[in-house]
Amino acid sequence: xxxxxxxxxxxxxxxxxxxxxxxxxxxxxxxxxxxxxxxxxxxxxxxxxxxxxxxxxxxxxxxxxxxxxxxxxxxxxxxxxxxxxxxxxxxxxxxxxxxxxxxxxxxxxxxxxxxxxxxxxxxxxxxxxxxxxxxxxxxxxxxxxxxxxxxxxxxxxxxxxxxxxxxxxxxxxxxxxxxxxxxxxxxxxxxxxxxxxxxxxxxxxxxxxxxxxxxxxxxxxxxxxxxxxxxxxxxxxxxxxxxxxxx
Amino acid sequence: xxxxxxxxxxxxxxxxxxxxxxxxxxxxxxxxxxxxxxxxxxxxxxxxxxxxxxxxxxxxxxxxxxxxxxxxxxxxxxxxxxxxxxxxxxxxxxxxxxxxxxxxxxxxxxxxxxxxxxxxxxxxxxxxxxxxxxxxxxxxxxxxxxxxxxxxxxxxxxxxxxxxxxxxxxxxxxxxxxxxxxxxxxxxxxxxxxxxxxxxxxxxxxxxxxxxxxxxxxxxxxxxxxxxxxxxxxxxxxxxxxxxxxxxxxxxxxxxxxx
Numbered sequence: 001x002x003x004x005x006x007x008x009x010x011x012x013x014x015x016x017x018x019x020x021x022x023x024x025x026x027x028x029x030x031x032x033x034x035x036x037x038x039x040x041x042x043x044x045x046x047x048x049x050x051x052x053x054x055x056x057x058x059x060x061x062x063x064x065x066x067x068x069x070x071x072x073x074x075x076x077x078x079x080x081x082x083x084x085x086x087x088x089x090x091x092x093x094x095x096x097x098x099x100x101x102x103x104x105x106x107x108x109x110x111x112x113x114x115x116x117x118x119x120x121x122x123x124x125x126x127x128x129x130x131x132x133x134x135x136x137x138x139x140x141x142x143x144x145x146x147x148x149x150x151x152x153x154x155x156x157x158x159x160x161x162x163x164x165x166x167x168x169x170x171x172x173x174x175x176x177x178x179x180x181x182x183x184x185x186x187x188x189x190x191x192x193x194x195x196x197x198x199x200x201x202x203x204x205x206x207x208x209x210x211x212x213x214x215x216x217x218x219x220x221x222x223x224x225x226x227x228x229x230x231x232x233x234x235x236x237x238x239x240x241x242x243x244x245x246x247x
Numbered sequence: 248x249x250x251x252x253x254x255x256x257x258x259x260x261x262x263x264x265x266x267x268x269x270x271x272x273x274x275x276x277x278x279x280x281x282x283x284x285x286x287x288x289x290x291x292x293x294x295x296x297x298x299x300x301x302x303x304x305x306x307x308x309x310x311x312x313x314x315x316x317x318x319x320x321x322x323x324x325x326x327x328x329x330x331x332x333x334x335x336x337x338x339x340x341x342x343x344x345x346x347x348x349x350x351x352x353x354x355x356x357x358x359x360x361x362x363x364x365x366x367x368x369x370x371x372x373x374x375x376x377x378x379x380x381x382x383x384x385x386x387x388x389x390x391x392x393x394x395x396x397x398x399x400x401x402x403x404x405x406x407x408x409x410x411x412x413x414x415x416x417x418x419x420x421x422x423x424x425x426x427x428x429x430x431x432x433x434x435x436x437x438x439x440x441x442x443x444x445x446x447x448x449x450x451x452x453x454x455x456x457x458x459x460x461x462x463x464x465x466x467x468x469x470x471x472x473x474x475x476x477x478x479x480x481x482x483x484x485x486x487x488x489x490x491x492x493x494x495x496x497x498x499x500x501x502x503x504x505x506x
Contacts, residue, residue, distance in 0.1 A: 075325070084302075084328065085383060125431035126471055128302075138302050141326060166302070167467045168460060173304030218257065221295075221339040221346050223306060 007050040009088035014043030029109040061151035064140035090121035101132040129166040147178040160198040180230040184241040204238040260350035352434030369393035386440040408494035454484040
């Protein structure tokens with residue numbers, strides 16, 4: 001059974017402590033964060049009436065659904081005025097679920113990248129989507145399960161699909177463009193992304209899709225186009241990904 | 248300065264082509280024709296209002312170009328952050344789906360205008376001379392240490408070219424970073440404190456508007472660099488337009504001569 005834990009919010013010193021902990025973890029081989037980080041009352045404050053479970057998320061979709069529900073509860077109970085700008089809250093959640101969102105090396109040591117943004121929510125609006133949990137909550141809240149690509153990768157992996165499709169609002173806010181991307185890059189039969197979709201060296205990859213879609217968006221009203229029509233107008237480099245059902 | 252050719256035949260409409268007004272405490276809005284008659288679009292072209300923030304979006308069909316006058320009580324989705332609300336207008340050709348015209352950063356109606364872009368107040372800042380506070384929701388505030396004894400600090404803040412030259416560039420840089428990078432607000436029109444600041448910087452300091460994200464940048468990090476470059480250019484333009492170097496030199500020489 002999953003035990004429930006009161007949600008907390010890091011204070012400024014708490015965020016700084018977390019940041020320092022991550023910096024230290026980059027210097028030495030450790031397998032997990034110090035346990036007291038999330039419980040330390042001197043660097044975090046309790047959010048009354050809000051709980052999370054100590055549970056293992058099976059996928060990004062699983063986590064997206066869970067955190068979108070949490071956001072809905074926060075809204076309903078008015079527990080945070082600006083949920084997606086609440087750096088203390090999301091950073092605490094990042095620390096609480098750290099073992100699931102931080103990749104590990106072969107020896108089980110934490111394998112942190114250069115940036116803190118996957119764990120500590122940045123106030124930089126342009127990089128918001130790099131926070132592993134906040135991004136998933138937002139995706140689920142806006143699109144639910146309609147774009148499988150956005151939930152395709154493992155929770156601890158920095159997702160190329162999220163990075164590309166969520167970086168540009170013209171793309172992320174357009175469900176038809178997301179569906180067109182899915183039609184190109186999602187292997188329905190095996191429920192996995194098609195090979196080469198994320199490879200920046202391959203023609204017609206998802207990054208190119210976004211670049212081309214942004215160009216078309218200047219000319220065409222892509223919100224009213226059919227998914228098939230969007231796929232059809234893409235240039236030849238996308239032929240490899242075009243499948244009979246969409247062309 | 249980066250310039251683009253427009254090969255799309257799309258007309259860039261003025262931001263005051265329509266008025267948008269928030270209603271019911273931000274729960275809904277109304278939109279009203281103001282200068283649409285200035286344009287010569289096909290009468291049956293479809294008019295859409297798009298309401299969005301960075302990660303949520305809704306679209307309202309307003310009617311045909313020739314028939315639109317006003318639409319009231321447009322419910323705004325609760326997913327859209329009220330603090331980052333933006334509006335744009337799109338005119339779409341009904342048959343081909345081409346965009347005929349577009350107005351971004353629509354003007355919103357408001358009667359509230361702050362007295363000063365950068366008010367200041369005296370505070371106990373312990374060992375700091377000054378501090379600038381700004382956040383997404385609060386207009387910037389320059390706090391100056393009230394413990395500075397024996398000098399007319401209020402006069403200095405308002406009039407001293409040395410104080411201005413040394414303090415204001417850093418203050419402006421912090422504020423523009425908040426606006427462009429943290430709040431992702433790029434429009435000069437509107438009634439948020441961020442719009443008013445950008446309007447001031449663009450029009451009074453003669454600098455281009457902050458660049459919109461586009462296909463020129465390979466990655467998001469490139470775009471962030473582009474925005475940081477713009478912030479640096481804007482601070483330079485601010486200093487130039489206020490003659491900080493000249494005024495600093497003049498004032499400094501005067502002070503030395505009187506010593």
